[in-house]
Amino acid sequence: MATINVRQGSEGPSHDPYGYTEIEFISTDGEIECIIHSGLAEWIKIKVSQEMTYKIEDYKFGTNAQIFEQVCGISPHDAEKVDQRRRSRCRKCGSKQGEWTNGYPGESFLICVRCGNHMDYSFNESAII
Ligand SMILES: [Zn+2]
Numbered sequence: 001m002a003t004i005n006v007r008q009g010s011e012g013p014s015h016d017p018y019g020y021t022e023i024e025f026i027s028t029d030g031e032i033e034c035i036i037h038s039g040l041a042e043w044i045k046i047k048v049s050q051e052m053t054y055k056i057e058d059y060k061f062g063t064n065a066q067i068f069e070q071v072c073g074i075s076p077h078d079a080e081k082v083d084q085r086r087r088s089r090c091r092k093c094g095s096k097q098g099e100w101t102n103g104y105p106g107e108s109f110l111i112c113v114r115c116g117n118h119m120d121y122s123f124n125e126s127a128i129i
Pocket of ligand 1: 093115
């Protein structure tokens with residue numbers, strides 16, 4: 001199973017922050033490492049084994065998302081969904097049932113219905129702007 005990590009944050013000047021999403025993909029054998037960043041800046045970083053390098057040369061066209069998909073075999077969108085599915089399981093009791101509740105404006109928490117553990121957190125900046 002490949003490793004997928006999704007990071008979300010903000011970048012740009014502090015008075016005008018811009019949200020970004022960064023998806024990191026590491027193949028099962030560790031031969032492919034790919035990070036796609038989309039926000040204020042758009043970039044993609046690909047690290048592959050020596051044997052893979054020549055193949056990657058063919059991929060240098062299309063959008064970052066298309067390159068990501070060709071290299072990793074999964075689109076950034078699907079990678080994000082895989083990550084969300086994994087995180088939507090309670091780390092304490094393994095329950096898949098969570099309920100979203102609101103915190104401060106723009107904040108949402110996914111709370112495990114079985115044990116009350118925080119399963120996930122989301123922040124919607126547009127709610128406060
Ligand atoms: Zn739980």
